[in-house]
Amino acid sequence: MREFASKRRVFAALLGGKVDRVLATCIGACGGSVSVEIQEAVGIYWPEAFKDPKKMANLAIGSQKITQLECVSIGDEFSILPEA
Known part of the structure; x- marks a missing residue:
């Protein structure tokens, strides 16, 4: 089985399909x-x-690239600061 892209892996898991590996995320x-x-x-x-x-955004994307988690996360409470 070929390695899935993160998006495909998440959707396959959510829809009950087969995945190439167990998903990992930070909630x-x-x-x-x-x-x-x-x-x-x-x-x-x-x-x-x-x-x-x-x-x-670059910090969150860098985190995803390094950890290979199926998410890009900065923590919800921190998104208000740059918006202000």
Whole structure:
């Protein structure tokens, strides 16, 4: 079986289909899946990312690329800061 893209894997699992591997995701708030090590790897740090939506998005995307979780998460409570 070929490796699925994350989106296909999630939809296959939700619809009861076969998947290539068990899904992994982070559903917690408090920053989602962004750790100090991920901030260092990406070169974007809190709290500077709270003030810049592009940095926040790049930090979340970098986290997904590094962890390979089937999500991009920054934590819901942090999305209000760059919007302001």
